[in-house]
Amino acid sequence: MKKFILKRLGLAAISLFLLSLTIFLLIRISGDPAVLLAEPGASAADLEAIRNQFGLNRPLWIQYVSFISHLFRADFGQSFYYRTDVFELYLSRLPASLMLAAAAMVFSLIIGIPTGIVAAVRVNKWQDSIGKIFALLGLSMPSFWVGLVMILFFSVYLGWLPSSGSGTVLHLVMPAIALGWVFAAAHMRLTRSSMLEVLGSEYVKLARLKGLPEALVISKHAFKNALIPVLTLAGVNLVIMVNTAVIVETVFAWPGVGRLLFEGIAFRDFPIVQASILLGGTMIVVVNLVVDILYAVIDPRIRYEG
């Protein structure tokens, strides 16, 4: 188990290195950073002065080392617009995003797993057909549209829920559903297919041959095996939720990192965009690592292979 975790940590470190290198090179390819930093219409001498000031005329690899060493000190630079430290800005927005993603995840699993199991157990019956329609709707209705329709219905017509902002649990309901909707459909489809595969397996057949009650066959022998891929996907999806909530957060004016990224792009605030991508990528790598370890806890085969 220890060896397994060490190996995964090594792979995670490599991923992060490649991500930082990509971001670093993309900035250099997409244009002269000095132009971004300078006032519009700056003279060549001014640009040269900026290059000197920020060390942009040093060799690339020295610049990269300097870039990395700043990252290790959590120094992502200053936001052009807010005039504050980008890392602190990001951290201040993160709790709201995590809360939204967690709520959306709970929603998607509560909806997705039971419907997926029912659809698999009642395959080709009416329950399965309803599940298929639900999955199709879930995957084909974009989150901004779901969000706007919900605002129209629950806020404008019924007046039950606040249309935007944050602060109470009620504020969380609609953004969580809008964000979790697509994932509920994805989790349902994966639960169904994974459950179907497991239900057709020899060990489920043997469990039935042993004379176990069908409820036990499904809840013990089938469910735990079928859950493994769903858990993997959910773990990765949680981070994807944090990093793709840009649209939902914008629609509901939710003060998370998604809206921060949106603002960064809208105001050409380059340090914000750079920090959002680096930190988002780091989260994806870390969560993949955690899921791999959890995976090993559930499935002894992975644990012992090391």
Added chain:
Amino acid sequence: MTGPLLDIRRLSTHYVSARGTRVTRAVDDITLSLDQGQTLGIVGESGSGKTTLALTLLRMLPPAARIVSGEMLFEGADLLKKSEGEMRRIRGKRIAMILQDPMMSLNPLFTVGDQVAEPIRVHEGAPRRSAWRRATELLKAVRIAAPERRVREYPHQLSGGMRQRIVGAIAISCEPKILIADEPTTSLDLTIQAQYLKLLRDLQRAHNLALIFITHNLGIVAKMCDRVAVMYAGRLVEAGPVKQIYNAPAHPYTQALLESIPRLGDSRKRLTAIDGQPPDPSAPPPGCAFHPRCPKVMDRCRVEAPPEFRVADGQTSRCWLSAPASDRTEVRA
């Protein structure tokens, strides 16, 4: 109890396609019986209906299958008339089955002990600790070394031969009356195969089990079984005591099967394979299903399927060649 332990009468199981247009007669009008402690070999090519027959006995058929007619008397009571709940209490407890693939039969996420103890806990309501103690004893009974350690291990830590022994231990855990073994040795290598067959025989003697042994290997049948039933395209073409059938096979299909067994040291006689392919089970040829491949085919075979004829004491054959001189004196009218 008088009468056989298991008495199958004119049993038919069909697979019906989704639209109901294609009907496959996987088990077609089969009559068989089995006594306590007896070993019955069921032989046939892939697709001849052997496994469907076994699954019919346990009523564990896939949704597309229908048991359309017949009776299955187990200890005098018809299994087809039992409720699903009653069947569940029979499965694993009175009639157990060993599946074809030992590598896939065990759940990878649970320990060996958990899986062996499970039927004991479910059928006998035994508490966890005593069921585990029984599981350890069962592992010893199927000759697994260090059973105290093995019960705590997971299936992937064990070899194929060991896993198949564990599947055997699960099957005998509740001391069933009948054990159905569906090609239990096909995925094992030869030495392990021989050990496993010996183990099955020993278990059978120790528990006075009736064993139904499904295989395509006639050599194994000769070693293991008292009686043999030969299946072809869902039908029982020949059945009887093993010695009698090996010495004097009545049906041309059985004869062909016997000629295709290699014999050690007998190089003069060439091995003969059976010409042609087994029929498409959903569209068998008219008349006797074997007639397109039969070396002794007659005109009558192409149009009329033969009934079951009694050829000797306890031996039956579905072939016109077995018809007595007076012709139409059938076993069953």
